[in-house]
Amino acid sequence: MTLAPPVAATGARRSGAPAARRRRRPSPAPYLFVLPALLLFAAFKLYPIGWSFVMSLHRKVAGADTFVGADNYLRLLDDPLFWTALRNTGVILAVQVPLMLALATGLAVALNSTLLRGRSVFRLGFFLPMVTGLVAYGIAFSVLLNKEYGLVNWLLSGLGIGPVPWLTDGLWAQISLGLALTWHYTGYNAVILLARLQNVPKELYDAASVDGAGAFAAFRHVTLPGLRPALLLTTVLSTIGTLQLFDEPMVLTGGGPDNATLTIGVYLYRNAFSYFDFGYASALAYALTVLIGLLGLLQFRLLGDKGSTS
Amino acid sequence: MADVETNNSTAPQDRSPQGRSPQGRLERRSVLRLGGGAMAAGLAAFGSLGLTGCSGDGAGGLDGGSGSGAKGDPKKGKISVWSWQGPAAELKALVPEFNKTHPGIEVTVEDIGNPAIWDKITAGMAAGGQGLADVLHIGVDYLPGYVERFPGGLADLAPLGAATHKDAFAAGLWGTVSPDGKKVNALPWEANSAGFYYRADLFEKTGVDADALQTWDETIEAGKKIKAKTGAHLLGIDKPASQPDAANFFQTLLQLQGAFYFDLEGRITLDSPEAVRALTLIKTMNDAGLVSDLAGGWNALMSSLKKGTNAVVPYPTWFGGIIEEQVPAESGKWKVRLPPAVRRGGTTAATVNSTHLAVSGSSQHQSAAWAFVEFALTRPASQVKIYRGKGIAPALMKAYDDNVFHEPSTFFSGQRKGEVFLAALKAQSPAVNYTSDYARALKLVTDAQSKVLLKGAEPAKVLAEAAADLARQTGRKAAK
Numbered sequence: 166m167t168l169a170p171p172v173a174a175t176g177a178r179r180s181g182a183p184a185a186r187r188r189r190r191p192s193p194a195p196y197l198f199v200l201p202a203l204l205l206f207a208a209f210k211l212y213p214i215g216w217s218f219v220m221s222l223h224r225k226v227a228g229a230d231t232f233v234g235a236d237n238y239l240r241l242l243d244d245p246l247f248w249t250a251l252r253n254t255g256v257i258l259a260v261q262v263p264l265m266l267a268l269a270t271g272l273a274v275a276l277n278s279t280l281l282r283g284r285s286v287f288r289l290g291f292f293l294p295m296v297t298g299l300v301a302y303g304i305a306f307s308v309l310l311n312k313e314y315g316l317v318n319w320l321l322s323g324l325g326i327g328p329v330p331w332l333t334d335g336l337w338a339q340i341s342l343g344l345a346l347t348w349h350y351t352g353y354n355a356v357i358l359l360a361r362l363q364n365v366p367k368e369l370y371d372a373a374s375v376d377g378a379g380a381f382a383a384f385r386h387v388t389l390p391g392l393r394p395a396l397l398l399t400t401v402l403s404t405i406g407t408l409q410l411f412d413e414p415m416v417l418t419g420g421g422p423d424n425a426t427l428t429i430g431v432y433l434y435r436n437a438f439s440y441f442d443f444g445y446a447s448a449l450a451y452a453l454t455v456l457i458g459l460l461g462l463l464q465f466r467l468l469g470d471k472g473s474t475s
Numbered sequence: 476m477a478d479v480e481t482n483n484s485t486a487p488q489d490r491s492p493q494g495r496s497p498q499g500r501l502e503r504r505s506v507l508r509l510g511g512g513a514m515a516a517g518l519a520a521f522g523s524l525g526l527t528g529c530s531g532d533g534a535g536g537l538d539g540g541s542g543s544g545a546k547g548d549p550k551k552g553k554i555s556v557w558s559w560q561g562p563a564a565e566l567k568a569l570v571p572e573f574n575k576t577h578p579g580i581e582v583t584v585e586d587i588g589n590p591a592i593w594d595k596i597t598a599g600m601a602a603g604g605q606g607l608a609d610v611l612h613i614g615v616d617y618l619p620g621y622v623e624r625f626p627g628g629l630a631d632l633a634p635l636g637a638a639t640h641k642d643a644f645a646a647g648l649w650g651t652v653s654p655d656g657k658k659v660n661a662l663p664w665e666a667n668s669a670g671f672y673y674r675a676d677l678f679e680k681t682g683v684d685a686d687a688l689q690t691w692d693e694t695i696e697a698g699k700k701i702k703a704k705t706g707a708h709l710l711g712i713d714k715p716a717s718q719p720d721a722a723n724f725f726q727t728l729l730q731l732q733g734a735f736y737f738d739l740e741g742r743i744t745l746d747s748p749e750a751v752r753a754l755t756l757i758k759t760m761n762d763a764g765l766v767s768d769l770a771g772g773w774n775a776l777m778s779s780l781k782k783g784t785n786a787v788v789p790y791p792t793w794f795g796g797i798i799e800e801q802v803p804a805e806s807g808k809w810k811v812r813l814p815p816a817v818r819r820g821g822t823t824a825a826t827v828n829s830t831h832l833a834v835s836g837s838s839q840h841q842s843a844a845w846a847f848v849e850f851a852l853t854r855p856a857s858q859v860k861i862y863r864g865k866g867i868a869p870a871l872m873k874a875y876d877d878n879v880f881h882e883p884s885t886f887f888s889g890q891r892k893g894e895v896f897l898a899a900l901k902a903q904s905p906a907v908n909y910t911s912d913y914a915r916a917l918k919l920v921t922d923a924q925s926k927v928l929l930k931g932a933e934p935a936k937v938l939a940e941a942a943a944d945l946a947r948q949t950g951r952k953a954a955k
Contacts, residue, residue, distance in 0.1 A: 225624055229626075243947065244947070244948075245944065246944075311771060312768075312770060312771075313771075313775070313778070314778070332715070332717070332770065332771075333714065333715040333717070333768065333770040333929075334715070334929065335929075338715075418715075418717065419716075419717060419718070419719075421715050421716050421717060421922075421925065422714075422715030422716060422717070422925050422929060423715070423716070423922050423925040423926055423929065423930075424922060435918070437597075437601075438593075438594045438597045438598065439593070439594075439597075439719075439914045439915075439918070440912070440914050440915050441597060441601075441620060441624040441625070441911070443601065
């Protein structure tokens with residue numbers, strides 16, 4: 166489920182529409198055109214979303230669904246694994262996302278630089294990881310990072326560094342997950358930032374250099390403010406993506422070792438498909454949705470345009 | 476082969492279109508289209524169906540758990556079979572023979588892979604049987620869960636005549652497939668006893684007589700000598716539990732003491748003295764540096780076989796075939812025995828798992844599917860062929876009359892491997908109650924084991940925590 170930024174309701178009809186328009190019956194054509202999409206959306210998105218909520222209020226008792234009200238939600242609060250998953254997700258959010266966005270910003274600036282030859286090749290190169298399938302790259306990373314037979318440890322052993330337990334130690338597994346995520350998503354974020362960067366007027370840089378600003382000052386006072394909307398977008402998207410993280414930990418570590426890389430997504434999947442506890446899994450999904458909504462709002466508040474720039 | 480005359484002809488030919496899912500769904504879809512939207516559909520379902528659509532019964536096309544009896548033509552139809560790796564290959568190899576007696580039934584065997592198959596079956600069951608194969612290969616660890624959570628998800632085989640085979644299988648297994656003694660949810664296929672495969676050459680080099688090892692304590696002492704002399708570890712465990720089956724060895728130690736994660740009433744016994752004893756043994760081995768890390772699951776296990784990392788592989792019956800397949804050049808270096816006891820004089824026989832073939836409740840060709848299941852599992856010749864192919868030990872006791880189970884095995888240094896396990900199968904093995912919460916228990920146990928192996932945690936403490944967590948998650952009581 167993705168979160169749409171809260172937009173002002175557009176339902177308010179402008180009053181004082183011309184009388185002529187009111188007399189003509191509105192043509193049904195546009196509605197017919199959007200009907201297939203709407204029906205599909207209703208059947209494959211809206212219905213499951215609604216149904217999931219209904220399920221979250223139920224529990225299977227002896228094979229029959231029983232209405233249990235908010236029980237599943239109360240159980241969440243008392244579930245240490247839920248908090249573990251939340252904590253792991255929080256760590257990735259607090260550590261990996263800022264690092265990745267800083268890296269992406271640096272990359273965007275570098276790729277925007279006229280000093281660089283063959284820029285398009287680099288751009289493509291950095292963007293390519295994004296188009297690899299999640300499971301495919303997860304498997305590739307798990308092979309590369311294998312403690313005994315992985316290429317990474319083989320290279321490190323050449324440097325005299327002992328085998329690193331990339332996937333078999335709690336902390337290292339978290340680091341590996343962070344590395345994989347960074348490899349996969351940095352280029353994508355860099356491209357978004359780059360697109361915004363190309364819209365920053367050159368005159369501003371000229372003015373800054375006339376005022377005697379060096380490269381760093383120009384970056385701080387011109388580039389960063391210019392990037393703000395794109396930074397907000399990438400932050401919100403990365404937050405949503407991180408909270409929904411599933412494929413990478415599932416493939417790389419299965420959420421282990423000892424739940425060090427357990428994310429809400431993995432825990433949800435496990436409850437549904439290993440434990441057949443669809444009610445609880447649905448409650449998890451709704452808790453996650455609320456969490457994403459709140460964090461998204463918060464970020465818009467903190468980073469959003471306060472009408473002072475531009 | 477005359478003894479497998481299927482008795483489907485006498486089964487009632489129920490041709491009533493039961494629980495037709497399209498209809499059930501259409502009704503609900505039309506509610507959708509009538510502008511009710513999703514919630515209305517949900518509410519409608521509330522009122523009328525009591526939430527059956529999402530759970531794999533009622534509206535999902537299953538008939539609410541009544542078990543459908545014979546469906547379709549026992550002589551004709553296209554059926555699909557889901558299994559994994561070795562067993563899938565063996566089922567495939569049976570098809571030509573099956574078609575000699577059942578030319579009208581077209582069988583497609585699909586190797587879904589293990590553990591992928593469990594998720595796939597679960598998803599199919601949750602969708603009301605949509606997209607499930609007609610025949611499903613199900614392990615004992617999952618069978619009770621499917622039966623309990625998805626009533627009607629598996630066809631009742633009793634109306635098809637399954638009960639006539641009740642006494643054909645190893646003791647205790649009928650209780651697994653037919654807990655209430657009336658409905659039959661599946662037929663037993665494999666019966667795996669705990670085993671102790673070992674590299675005889677490493678033991679000999681060290682001067683330890685493997686056959687004389689009475690207890691695991693003695694085995695640990697032997698392991699220390701082997702490590703000092705040859706560098707090989709005693710055994711390997713997937714320490715970070717990268718795969719769900721990382722606690723196999725722990726479970727074996729538990730079952731050798733006649734204990735399990737639940738008692739027969741379904742109460743939690745995760746932190747029983749037996750469990751603490753088992754995990755303490757593992758910790759002792761690990762602290763002595765005798766346990767190699769098989770992180771990565773199957774591939775790591777295979778490469779450890781090839782590299783000779785471990786002197787012992789404490790795996791069940793079926794693993795013998797894997798060893799022969801993986802390291803054919805080591806013929807004569809391996810031997811097998813039943814595992815040592817946990818306590819002196821304790822039992823060395825334990826049926827640690829079994830697998831079964833079931834027919835899905837949503838199958839339109841249940842009679843044809845049953846014909847195949849019966850052919851594969853109740854006909855000794857089929858089971859003998861499967862054992863010759865992959866060393867998969869049958870639950871069908873009659874199969875053991877065949878010479879293949881009594882021949883000396885060249886690979887296993889001339890031992891009669893089949894007889895080793897047959898002795899275990901004939902020994903009284905206590906019933907094991909997997910319950911529908913086995914997957915949860917297993918996860919908590921593997922996590923507890925990881926804490927012990929990776930962080931040096933105290934077995935009693937982590938097992939107590941695991942038991943408390945399991946009680947909280949499932950609402951089950953502790954057995955104390």
